[in-house]
Amino acid sequence: MSVENKINKFKGVPEPTVRRMPSYLHYLRFVSESGVMNISAPTIGRDLRFDPTQVVKDLAYTGVSGKPRIGYNVYELVQALRNFLGFNRLNDAFLVGAGNLGTALLSYQGATNFGIKIIAAFDIHEDKVNTQIGGVRVLHLNKCQDLVQRLQIKIAILTTPVSVSQLVTDKMVSWGIEAIWNFTPTHLEVPKDIIVQNTSMYSNVAVLLNKLANKNIQQPLV
Amino acid sequence: MSVENKINKFKGVPEPTVRRMPSYLHYLRFVSESGVMNISAPTIGRDLRFDPTQVVKDLAYTGVSGKPRIGYNVYELVQALRNFLGFNRLNDAFLVGAGNLGTALLSYQGATNFGIKIIAAFDIHEDKVNTQIGGVRVLHLNKCQDLVQRLQIKIAILTTPVSVSQLVTDKMVSWGIEAIWNFTPTHLEVPKDIIVQNTSMYSNVAVLLNKLANKNIQQPLV
């Protein structure tokens, strides 16, 4: 195997593991409130309905090591998970498109800050520009490039209409945005070093409705 | 293998496939607007960045069959996907918890109805009760049981505070709710025939931040 290949062999933490990390953090915070100092993987697994071996493997990625028969130190885990999830860094983001969903996210994060802080929002409609939503100022999109570059913003939350999502994406990438949290149903075309995280309400609804339909089909068989 | 086992061998459509279905639908609607009548799996794959074989397999689940060298009939696919995704059925839902996220979802779906129709929302705070959000009436939670049963509602959207999420879930299940779209970070305990679809903003943020962090770690290696 060539050196080139070996370098490319670098695999980060598996995505399913990353997705479970916030669950562990939420659970461990809850557990630590009741004064529990140490916790074992089987206990976590029982409560969260995860396989105990999977819990062990997942937690190993935080760098925390446990003690046989005792388990893991809860405080240590919470800190390690916070660090793993990037809550200790500051993750400033811009939101583009202050329509229904954009407004929704702005109001939502007013209360809960889930690891990303929305610094400003952008829109082109006069009735939105220079207002505040959820404590965040809405500016005209033509101010975006300058601010992305001055504030070194790397994360953009995309909540524009579908009709302009690719166009806005292209511009933001050219301005230096490195990661796009895409809430539109559009498949965005981006250079390969740009990260796109698709969050589709549609996919989630699809899975739920499908399970519900299966349930009703399956029943008569039993 | 026992008969019991054979029955349990029933596997629905793989979840990853279900998650891709809305992408196909969105894409095909777009394509059909430009008057394209037939489309091949490789073309779809190229545009959506899916493996062509995967597209063929996914589309097979809709029941539509294509013609070699010609592809699939776009109109037929759109109809089949709409049907597959349950857009032709009416999927009425109740939303419980008209706080930040609840309000957000209510305002959002005002414009976009993504397969589920929110019929009413419920809360216990006097300042929310008997208001309207996004055209949906907010009622007191003590009216919920009666309405779930009268209207035969099967789907609940859970956007309560974490502190009451399990409690509210237990009640709704006892009232006859069959599927819960859970937006809280709580792991809900439910009877095994109840469907829980977790939609965690936290997980999505976690994946995005993790990719971003990896990117910045990996760069120096090159």
Added chain:
DNA sequence: TAGATTGTTAATCGATTAACAATC
């Protein structure tokens, strides 16, 4: 010490990708 739990290596399982024959 005895035994529950960690941490690692192996087996399983399911989805993705590749190969290829059938077909229009």
Added chain:
DNA sequence: TAGATTGTTAATCGATTAACAATC
């Protein structure tokens, strides 16, 4: 007909689960 594409069967890949030795 020739050849691109469907549709199916086989190979690969990665995550989950099982097995087990090390350890506190």
